Structure formats: structure tokens, C-alpha cells
Amino acid sequence: MKLDDADPSDIAVYVTSFDGYSDLWGPFFQCFWRHWSDCPFQVFLGGTSKGFDDERVKFLHSTEGKGWSDRAIEHLGNIRENYVLMFLEDWFLKEFVDTARLVSMIEQFKQFDGEMLRLVPDPKPTVAIGGCPEFGYLGLGLMNRSNTHATIWKRETLMALIKEGESLWEFEVFGAIRSNQFSGGFFSVWERQVDYCGAVDAGKYTREAIRMMHRRGIAYDANARAQKTLVETIKWKSSSALRSILRLFTSLRMRQNLQRIILGHTAKVRK
Numbered sequence: 168m169k170l171d172d173a174d175p176s177d178i179a180v181y182v183t184s185f186d187g188y189s190d191l192w193g194p195f196f197q198c199f200w201r202h203w204s205d206c207p208f209q210v211f212l213g214g215t216s217k218g219f220d221d222e223r224v225k226f227l228h229s230t231e232g233k234g235w236s237d238r239a240i241e242h243l244g245n246i247r248e249n250y251v252l253m254f255l256e257d258w259f260l261k262e263f264v265d266t267a268r269l270v271s272m273i274e275q276f277k278q279f280d281g282e283m284l285r286l287v288p289d290p291k292p293t294v295a296i297g298g299c300p301e302f303g304y305l306g307l308g309l310m311n312r313s314n315t316h317a318t319i320w321k322r323e324t325l326m327a328l329i330k331e332g333e334s335l336w337e338f339e340v341f342g343a344i345r346s347n348q349f350s351g352g353f354f355s356v357w358e359r360q361v362d363y364c365g366a367v368d369a370g371k372y373t374r375e376a377i378r379m380m381h382r383r384g385i386a387y388d389a390n391a392r393a394q395k396t397l398v399e400t401i402k403w404k405s406s407s408a409l410r411s412i413l414r415l416f417t418s419l420r421m422r423q424n425l426q427r428i429i430l431g432h433t434a435k436v437r438k
Contacts, residue, residue, distance in 0.1 A: 178273065178319070179209045179248040183239055184256035185229075186215040190391035191256045191366065196221060197385045198363075202260040207270070208252065213242035235335040243326050250277070251322050252286075255315055255335075261379055262362035269360060272301050273319060282324040282352035286360040287316040301360075305353040312353060313342040317361045324349070371395045 184192065192212065199206075200223070212219050213227040215238070227245055229238040243251065250273075269286075276284045284302060290311050292303025305312055313328055315335060328342045346353065366376035372394045380387055 177248055178250040178252065179211055179246050180206065180254065181242065181246060181251040182210070182212045182254045182256055183235070183242065183315075184212060184214055185235070185238060186217045188256050188367075189214065189217050189219075190388045192219050194366070194380060194385050194387040195256050195259060196224065198259040198261065198383075201383070202262060203264040203266070205266050206264070207266065209248065211242070211246060212256075213238060234332065236329050236333040236338060237331055239329055240326060240331065243322055243329075246322060249322055250319060251325065252317065252319050253315070253325070254317055257365060257367040258317065258363040259366045259376060259379065259385075260361065260363045264361055268301075272356075272360070275299060276302070276319060276354060279354070280352065281319075281354055282321050282349050283313070283346075283354065284319040285314075285316055285355040286318060288356055288359060289314065289316055290355065291357060292355045300357070302354045302356045304351070305355050307347050307350065310343060311339070313346040314339045317363070321352075324352075367392070368395065369399075371399070 182195065192214075196219075199210075210224050211227050212224050213229065215229050215231055215233075218226045227242040229241040233241070272284070283305075285305070290305065290309055293306035293309070294304040296303050315338070328345050329338060330341065330345070333341065364375045364379055365373055367373065370392060372392055374395055374397070377394055379385070
């Protein structure tokens with residue numbers, strides 16, 4: 168499908184955020200427009216009371232003092248498009264987006280009446296689709312069946328999976344469990360379609376993001392937040408590697424139960 172033949176009016180980009188992370192909006196959109204200058208979709212930035220000075224971006228306000236899920240529900244309720252491509256504000260694009268290929272995939276996804284199409288293979292599909300080499304089905308019961316990597320969502324489906332009062336991290340755990348009510352319509356790509364670096368972890372800039380911004384001349388406020396130390400980075404990466412190893416030796420049910428026990432209702436809320 169040619170880009171000129173596509174109808175972008177039914178899909179929006181939704182960047183979910185809050186005013187406490189407003190220092191990231193500038194570098195996020197510098198990276199976004201540099202690597203996706205021909206984005207054909209309306210772009211929304213969800214915050215609280217602050218605005219953002221970019222005529223290409225529509226700002227969505229939300230009620231003060233609310234957590235991530237309540238803000239997201241409020242933001243999404245003010246978007247009229249039936250589909251949204253959701254980004255976190257700390258996912259900084261670092262490679263160019265192939266718009267024509269992405270639009271073609273989205274049109275095929277809509278023909279399948281899909282509920283969700285993850286643009287990062289985390290996890291990879293569990294079932295291939297004949298005649299569809301770019302993406303496949305995500306089966307039931309997967310830990311990351313619903314997560315916050317860049318994903319095309321049917322807006323109503325996303326809103327149905329978000330529960331008031333939950334943090335972003337709780338949504339990733341419990342939203343994945345709730346997604347099992349949808350036996351089909353959940354898809355993931357075989358190969359990454361958007362490439363970005365995680366710019367922030369535990370409220371601090373990652374060293375990868377700092378290096379990338381320096382190399383590419385991305386302006387950011389170095390005084391707004393600290394940078395992870397080398398020791399913190401090593402601990403963080405070691406923890407990630409350990410989780411990957413544990414996945415090889417523990418069952419899905421065991422991992423889900425552990426996350427329920429560990430998180431419970433005491434998970435730290437991302438304000």
C-alpha cells in the first residue's frame with residue numbers, strides 16, 4: 168500500500184506522560200520529529216496542567232493529583248480516533264521510522280479487526296499468520312501480553328484494560344492478565360518496527376540516553392534529573408539479565424504468582 172492511499176485520520180499517536188516528567192518532552196519530540204518527520208497521524212501529548220509549545224502536538228490535560236491509569240483514561244476519553252499508537256515519554260526514538268511499511272501493517276491489522284499490535288517483539292508472536300510475514304498472534308497467558316512498549320491499540324480495548332487507581336507498572340502486570348478476556352486480536356511483530364532507547368529508569372537518565380543525546384545534538388536540561396552512575400547501571404543490567412534467565416527455568420504461572428505476591432497493592436505508583 169502506498170502512503171498516499173492510506174487514511175491516517177482514524178489513528179492518533181498518544182504520548183502518555185505527566186507534568187513531573189515535562190523536562191523529557193523537549194528531547195522526546197526532538198528525537199521523534201528527527202526520526203519520524205513524515206508521521207501522518209495526529210500527535211497528542213498527555214500531561215496534567217502544563218502545555219507544550221509545538222503546533223504539531225495537541226496537549227491533553229488531566230485532573231491534578233491523579234495517578235497514571237486515571238490520567239490515561241481521561242486523556243484517551245478526549246481522543247476521537249478509534250486507534251492510538253501509545254508511547255511513553257521516556258522512549259526516545261533513535262532510528263528512522265519506515266512510515267509506508269508501518270501504515271501498510273496497520274491497514275492489515277485493521278482488516279483482521281485487531282485489538283492490539285505491538286511494534287516491538289516483546290514478546291514475539293506465538294502463532295504465525297499465513298500471508299502476513301510482518302506480525303503474528305500473541306497467545307493467551309503471556310506475561311507481557313499487555314505492556315507499554317510502542318503499541319497500536321484499538322482505543323476502546325486499551326481503555327477497557329486500564330483499571331482506575333493502578334500505576335503504570337501494575338497495568339503491565341495485571342493488564343496482561345485482564346487481556347486474556349480477549350481470546351484473539353492481539354498481535355506482535357517478528358522484527359522491531361520502531362527503535363528507541365529507554366531514557367529514564369528509577370527517575371534517572373540512563374547512560375545510553377545521555378550518550379545518544381550528546382552524539383546527536385539533542386538539547387536537554389541536565390539539571391532537571393540525575394544520571395545513573397556506572398554502579399547503578401551495572402546493577403540494573405544485571406537484574407534485567409537475571410530476570411531473563413529466570414524466565415527459562417520458571418513456569419509462566421509461577422512468574423505470574425510471584426509478581427502478584429511481590430506487587431500486591433503496594434507497588435510504587437508513578438505519579
